[in-house]
Amino acid sequence: MAAAVSKSTIKSYSKVNLYLEVVNQRKDGYHNLRTLFARINLTDSIFLKTRLDDNLIKIKCNHPRVPLDQRNLCFRSARLLQQEFNLKQGLEISINKRVPVAAGLGGGSGNAAAVLRGLNKLWGLKLSTKKLVALAKQIGSDVAFFIYQEKFAQGFLRGDKIRLLKQLKSLKLWFVIILPGINVSTPLIFRQWDKYSSKKQPGKNGILRKNSRLTGLTIPEHDVKMLTSELKVRGRNVRPEFLFNGLEPVTTQLYPEARRAKSALINEGLNRVLMSGSGPAVFAICSSRIQAKRISKKIQNKYTTWQVYCVSSI
Numbered sequence: 001m002a003a004a005v006s007k008s009t010i011k012s013y014s015k016v017n018l019y020l021e022v023v024n025q026r027k028d029g030y031h032n033l034r035t036l037f038a039r040i041n042l043t044d045s046i047f048l049k050t051r052l053d054d055n056l057i058k059i060k061c062n063h064p065r066v067p068l069d070q071r072n073l074c075f076r077s078a079r080l081l082q083q084e085f086n087l088k089q090g091l092e093i094s095i096n097k098r099v100p101v102a103a104g105l106g107g108g109s110g111n112a113a114a115v116l117r118g119l120n121k122l123w124g125l126k127l128s129t130k131k132l133v134a135l136a137k138q139i140g141s142d143v144a145f146f147i148y149q150e151k152f153a154q155g156f157l158r159g160d161k162i163r164l165l166k167q168l169k170s171l172k173l174w175f176v177i178i179l180p181g182i183n184v185s186t187p188l189i190f191r192q193w194d195k196y197s198s199k200k201q202p203g204k205n206g207i208l209r210k211n212s213r214l215t216g217l218t219i220p221e222h223d224v225k226m227l228t229s230e231l232k233v234r235g236r237n238v239r240p241e242f243l244f245n246g247l248e249p250v251t252t253q254l255y256p257e258a259r260r261a262k263s264a265l266i267n268e269g270l271n272r273v274l275m276s277g278s279g280p281a282v283f284a285i286c287s288s289r290i291q292a293k294r295i296s297k298k299i300q301n302k303y304t305t306w307q308v309y310c311v312s313s314i
């Protein structure tokens, strides 16, 4: 009897952070965070095909900046499952990348989660979501969020302790996202944050004071729970001051182009504008799909070296 065809194609999502507060550096070198993720429909496609003759993991990708060896997060997902369950089969992975790389949109993490979920089905592992999340945490901080098929979630600890926001299920946000032609190293941004924050004076809650020192601006109180309630009540009309990213002053100081991208959105009359993750992608929440489409086209025509996307939460 011929062996069953063992291949599948999966969608891999990305995210923006509507809120990102760096709480402190941990003993293990990572940082404790409070964040609010919104999953977006800017996606990669990942094709998986089992290799029955050996246990090698082979990767192809259409994007030159994505590593094809053990550094690839898809490779690490597949290898982890092979090791954990003593599996003998190998895997071919073909990644069709549309999500910009090293942008703050979590494309690599989305890929890692997609491979874990995809192989769970393809290889008939029958792992629970809880087990998949435990594996995801071993690969990277943002991977756990993508295991859940949820639009919005809060993230704590390394960003990998996930609280699903089912109360926001019916909320659809339209975004313009700009990737201003530069790539940012996440570790570098956190190192810079450590440098700045070590100079901070202890404030009522520390974190906010040190960010205001960076920008020279007075920053109002921020809280991920307050933003969650605000989104529940006001939806896309969320008050701009509730959106927050504590890494933004660091990245925009190092990469002024990220600040220019923010200004381009603000100049179009948008005021719910923020950097995502460690950047340099910046986004604006729009009032409608039509507005998001119109403004993304206009900015793309004006700034031809930037990548501009019109996307929604999904």
Ligand code: ATP
Pocket: 065, 066, 067, 071, 072, 073, 074, 095, 100, 101, 102, 103, 104, 105, 106, 107, 108, 109, 111, 112, 142, 186, 277, 278, 279
């Ligand atoms: P985050 O917001 O989670 O920090 P990011 O959008 O800043 O993520 P990614 O696009 O996930 O960053 O990639 C970060 C780095 O990971 C890249 O520089 C790349 O070398 C490496 N990488 C490994 N595997 C992948 C993958 N499958 N796709 C993209 N990048 C990958």
